[in-house]
Amino acid sequence: MRSVFWQSLRSYRTSLGVVSAALFGISVVLVLTFEAFGGIEGFEELLKFLPESMRAMLKAQGGFATDATGYIGMQYRHPFYLLSTSGFVIAMSAGAVAREIERSTALMLLAVPLARWRYLAAKIASMVVAVVVLLVAVWAGTGAGVAVTGLAGVDMLMLLRVLVNLLALALAIGGIATLLSSLSSDGGHVVSVAAGTAAAMFFGDFLATIWSPAELLGYVSLYHYFDPLGVTQSGLPVRDLAVLLGVAAVGFGAALVAFQRRDLAA
Amino acid sequence: MERGEVFGFLGPNGAGKTTTIRILTAFIRAQAGEAQVLGLDAWRDAVEIKRRTGFLPDVVSIGSGFTGAAFLDYIARLRGFSGPPPRQRELLDRLELPRSALARLVKGYSTGMAKKLALVQAMQHDPELLIMDEPTEALDPLMRQVLFGLLREGRARGVTVFMSSHNLSDVEEICERVALIRGGRIVKTGSVEALREGRARTMVVELREPLDGDIDVGGAKVVSRDGKTLRLAVSGDVNGVLRALAHYDVADLVYERLSLDELFLGYYTGDGEGSGA
Numbered sequence: 001m002r003s004v005f006w007q008s009l010r011s012y013r014t015s016l017g018v019v020s021a022a023l024f025g026i027s028v029v030l031v032l033t034f035e036a037f038g039g040i041e042g043f044e045e046l047l048k049f050l051p052e053s054m055r056a057m058l059k060a061q062g063g064f065a066t067d068a069t070g071y072i073g074m075q076y077r078h079p080f081y082l083l084s085t086s087g088f089v090i091a092m093s094a095g096a097v098a099r100e101i102e103r104s105t106a107l108m109l110l111a112v113p114l115a116r117w118r119y120l121a122a123k124i125a126s127m128v129v130a131v132v133v134l135l136v137a138v139w140a141g142t143g144a145g146v147a148v149t150g151l152a153g154v155d156m157l158m159l160l161r162v163l164v165n166l167l168a169l170a171l172a173i174g175g176i177a178t179l180l181s182s183l184s185s186d187g188g189h190v191v192s193v194a195a196g197t198a199a200a201m202f203f204g205d206f207l208a209t210i211w212s213p214a215e216l217l218g219y220v221s222l223y224h225y226f227d228p229l230g231v232t233q234s235g236l237p238v239r240d241l242a243v244l245l246g247v248a249a250v251g252f253g254a255a256l257v258a259f260q261r262r263d264l265a266a
Numbered sequence: 267m268e269r270g271e272v273f274g275f276l277g278p279n280g281a282g283k284t285t286t287i288r289i290l291t292a293f294i295r296a297q298a299g300e301a302q303v304l305g306l307d308a309w310r311d312a313v314e315i316k317r318r319t320g321f322l323p324d325v326v327s328i329g330s331g332f333t334g335a336a337f338l339d340y341i342a343r344l345r346g347f348s349g350p351p352p353r354q355r356e357l358l359d360r361l362e363l364p365r366s367a368l369a370r371l372v373k374g375y376s377t378g379m380a381k382k383l384a385l386v387q388a389m390q391h392d393p394e395l396l397i398m399d400e401p402t403e404a405l406d407p408l409m410r411q412v413l414f415g416l417l418r419e420g421r422a423r424g425v426t427v428f429m430s431s432h433n434l435s436d437v438e439e440i441c442e443r444v445a446l447i448r449g450g451r452i453v454k455t456g457s458v459e460a461l462r463e464g465r466a467r468t469m470v471v472e473l474r475e476p477l478d479g480d481i482d483v484g485g486a487k488v489v490s491r492d493g494k495t496l497r498l499a500v501s502g503d504v505n506g507v508l509r510a511l512a513h514y515d516v517a518d519l520v521y522e523r524l525s526l527d528e529l530f531l532g533y534y535t536g537d538g539e540g541s542g543a
Binding site: 003004007010011103104105106107108109110111112113114115263264265 | 295331
């Protein structure tokens with residue numbers, strides 16, 4: 001099982017390195033932009049001029065960040081972070097099962113004395129570690145930016161909590177994508193359906209935020225449960241975490257059962 | 267199947283050979299009935315069965331990020347070995363996979379090289395049962411003989427081999443018994459010799475002079491008659507045919523063993539049990 005775990009991480013090491021470096025870099029730049037706006041006052045001024053829809057994307061329609069921590073935390077909802085983390089877990093999920101079947105590599109890799117669910121569990125564990133690496137890169141990049149600019153009043157522990165919330169979101173998407181993968185023999189299909197579902201949920205959450213008749217739609221979107229500004233203002237929301245981790249657990253659990261029982265024919 | 271035998275599994279495309287093999291290797295579950303391997307349930311006891319078997323799939327596909335050595339090492343670790351399995355070195359030498367080739371990425375391998383690597387992964391842990399789907403495909407004649415040598419040696423050590431093949435001469439050369447499958451059902455099982463019993467064989471008789479009128483061929487069936495050449499289908503005892511032919515001026519006579527190809531066609535062009543012609 002350990003071999004599968006390490007092999008899975010090894011096979012993604014290049015892309016993991018590139019995406020982590022990109023996340024690190026953008027996180028450094030993100031801190032630099034704070035000063036460029038002229039601090040929190042300058043940012044508040046800017047937000048006032050932003051249309052409501054733009055503020056809704058950052059979940060900042062209800063109130064603004066009041067300090068540098070809030071500003072940075074709010075930026076963690078930038079599509080770049082969401083796309084990077086979601087895209088990575090979707091790619092890993094598709095590769096865990098569906099792509100192995102599609103390419104017939106499963107025929108030799110699963111001819112060894114290892115229960116299928118253990119094989120998939122090792123792949124899921126490697127996915128969790130990969131997402132943690134990505135988020136550590138974000139946190140480290142933020143820390144580097146703070147160190148370079150000498151920005152005062154940034155609560156790095158609070159930002160870590162925001163990233164824990166983002167980790168839960170990524171795992172929830174990973175759970176759904178892994179379930180899709182465990183039922184499919186077509187990696188491309190898994191990527192398109194999972195990415196489409198994630199995009200639809202993001203749009204649903206956005207719509208629910210800016211249009212009150214669609215408010216209920218927000219609750220079925222995983223993105224509804226990632227509110228960085230709320231975390232910086234009120235701490236880690238237990239309910240949001242429970243929903244996201246619950247979806248992840250159900251997705252991964254169902255994937256393990258489905259993969260153990262299904263026929264593996266390309 | 268008996269332990270320690272090399273068993274051939276024959277059938278045309280779509281007959282169910284690969285499906286059967288994937289049921290035996292727990293890649294798919296039988297929709298009806300049950301499948302047992304080494305006395306264990308093929309689906310429920312899959313992990314234990316895989317511990318004791320080696321498998322060569324019909325499609326050899328190895329992740330593109332592996333070198334040959336890394337792939338063998340990975341499979342060995344998944345089988346619980348901390349170092350090279352007992353037979354790895356010998357197999358690499360005999361199948362002519364040098365260290366330089368193993369250091370290369372598998373995606374640069376030829377089909378034959380990849381097949382040899384797959385054979386090593388199937389046999390390196392010295393399994394008691396080998397399940398092989400088209401093992402000789404993509405191998406050159408030399409490597410085919412090396413593989414047969416390995417299988418014969420394995421048989422001598424008590425290793426059981428279950429193999430499917432389209433190449434009937436391979437099956438004829440290495441298998442003690444064969445099963446013929448058609449439409450997902452076994453239509454005949456037995457030794458190649460036993461399968462030949464009762465089947466018509468072809469005799470080609472070359473006469474010195476063409477003959478007119480009827481000809482007595484001692485119970486054989488005249489399949490074709492072209493001038494001085496007679497093609498006969500001989501069933502049962504050949505002596506009656508030879509005695510009848512003694513009355514004619516025979517220039518040459520060819521009476522070949524029924525090839526597995528002919529046998530195969532006999533079974534698959536008939537009504538399921540074969541016409542015997």
